[in-house]
Amino acid sequence: MSGSRITALGHYQPSGVLTNFELEGMVSTSDAWIRQRTGIVTRRIAGEEESVADLASAAAAKALAASGLAPAEIGLVTVATCSAIDRCPSIAAQVAASLGVPAAVCFDLNNGCAGFCTALACADHSVSAGAARHALVIGAEKMSDVTDWTDRSTCVLLGDGAGAAVISATGHNDAGIGPVVWGSDPTRGHAVRLVDAWQPYFSQEGQTVFRWATTELATIARDACRRAGIAPADLAGVVTHQANLRIVDSLVRQLGLSKDAVIARDVIDSGNTSAASVPLALSKLVERGEIPSGTPVLLFAFGGGLSWAGQVVTCP
Known part of the structure; x- marks a missing residue:
C-alpha cells in the first residue's frame, strides 16, 4: 500500500448574497441577534436554475485544472451531499460527465456535515490500496432547497456552495492524509x-x-x-x-x-x-x-x- 495526499483544491459559491438585514424582512430576527448567536453576517444562495451538480461541477473543474491532470486520469469521483434531490444518476456521475471523466467509479456519500471528511477518508483508502491513482472528492450543498424560510432558528444558518479536492497516490510511507x-x-x-x-x-x-x-x-x-x-x-x-x-x-x-x-x-x-x-x-x-x-x-x-x-x- 502507498499513501495519498491532496494535490489541488477548488471551490465555488453562487453569486446571490443573502444578508442578515434581508433576513430581518423575512422572519422575526435581527442582524445583532444572528451575529451574537452564530457569527454569520452573509450567506450565498443559489438560483433556481443552479443544482447541486452544477455547484459540485464548478468546484471540481477548478480543482482538476489546478492539479494539471487530464480528466481521463481520474479514477474515482465521490460527492458528499445531503441536499441533492437527484438519486440516480448520482451527483458524482453528473460531475464526471460534466468534466469529461470517462470511466471513473462514481458515487455519492451522505454523512451530513461530516460528509466531506468521510468521503476524503474513503478516497484515501481507495487510492492507498491501489484501486485508483487519482480521485476527485467534493462536498456540495444547496441547503437553500431544504431550508424552512419561516423557521427563524434555522433559516439564518444555511448557505450554498461547494469545495473540491484532487487526491493522488504517493510513494510508500509518504502519506499526506493522516488516519481518519x-x-x-x-x-x-x-x-x-x-x-x-x-x-x-x-x-x-x-x-x-x-x-x-x-x-x-x-x-x-x-x-x-x-x-x-x-x-x-x-x-x-x-x-x-x-x-x-x-x-x-x-x-x-x-x-x-x-x-x-x-x-x-x-x-x-x-x-x-x-x-x-x-x-x-x-x-x-x-x-x-x-x-x-x-x-x-x-x-x-x-x-x-x-x-x-x-x-x-x-x-x-
Missing part, C-alpha cells in the same frame, strides 16, 4: 436531520448540538492529531465544519494550538454549508496563501447523525 477518526452517536441522530424525505427541510435541536460540539468533540479532534503523530500545537491550521462561530471558537480554544495557527472562520461570510463547509473554507485559505504548502492542517467535521470525521492533512 470517525464515528457517530445514533442515539442523538434526531438532533440534526432532514425531515420528510420527499420534501425535506432542515431541522435542528440547537442547544443539544451546541452542548455536544463544545463539550465532546475536542477530545476526538485531539485523537486525530495523535493518530497522525502530531501535537495540536504543531498544526499550521485548523479547518472545522463551519456550523456556528461560537462552536468553532470553543473547539479551537480547547485544542491548545500555537498562536500562529490559522483558523478557518468562513462561516461569517458563507454560513453553514454542511458537507461543503470544510473543503470550501480550506480552498479559500490556500488560495489566499494563508497556510503554507507542506504544513499540517487538521480537518474536522461534525453534524447530522450525530456523526464526526476528521484527519490531519498536508496542505497542498
Whole structure:
C-alpha cells in the first residue's frame, strides 16, 4: 500500500448574497441577534436554475485544472451531499460527465456535515490500496432547497456552495492524509436531520448540538492529531465544519494550538454549508496563501447523525 495526499483544491459559491438585514424582512430576527448567536453576517444562495451538480461541477473543474491532470486520469469521483434531490444518476456521475471523466467509479456519500471528511477518508483508502491513482472528492450543498424560510432558528444558518479536492497516490510511507477518526452517536441522530424525505427541510435541536460540539468533540479532534503523530500545537491550521462561530471558537480554544495557527472562520461570510463547509473554507485559505504548502492542517467535521470525521492533512 502507498499513501495519498491532496494535490489541488477548488471551490465555488453562487453569486446571490443573502444578508442578515434581508433576513430581518423575512422572519422575526435581527442582524445583532444572528451575529451574537452564530457569527454569520452573509450567506450565498443559489438560483433556481443552479443544482447541486452544477455547484459540485464548478468546484471540481477548478480543482482538476489546478492539479494539471487530464480528466481521463481520474479514477474515482465521490460527492458528499445531503441536499441533492437527484438519486440516480448520482451527483458524482453528473460531475464526471460534466468534466469529461470517462470511466471513473462514481458515487455519492451522505454523512451530513461530516460528509466531506468521510468521503476524503474513503478516497484515501481507495487510492492507498491501489484501486485508483487519482480521485476527485467534493462536498456540495444547496441547503437553500431544504431550508424552512419561516423557521427563524434555522433559516439564518444555511448557505450554498461547494469545495473540491484532487487526491493522488504517493510513494510508500509518504502519506499526506493522516488516519481518519470517525464515528457517530445514533442515539442523538434526531438532533440534526432532514425531515420528510420527499420534501425535506432542515431541522435542528440547537442547544443539544451546541452542548455536544463544545463539550465532546475536542477530545476526538485531539485523537486525530495523535493518530497522525502530531501535537495540536504543531498544526499550521485548523479547518472545522463551519456550523456556528461560537462552536468553532470553543473547539479551537480547547485544542491548545500555537498562536500562529490559522483558523478557518468562513462561516461569517458563507454560513453553514454542511458537507461543503470544510473543503470550501480550506480552498479559500490556500488560495489566499494563508497556510503554507507542506504544513499540517487538521480537518474536522461534525453534524447530522450525530456523526464526526476528521484527519490531519498536508496542505497542498
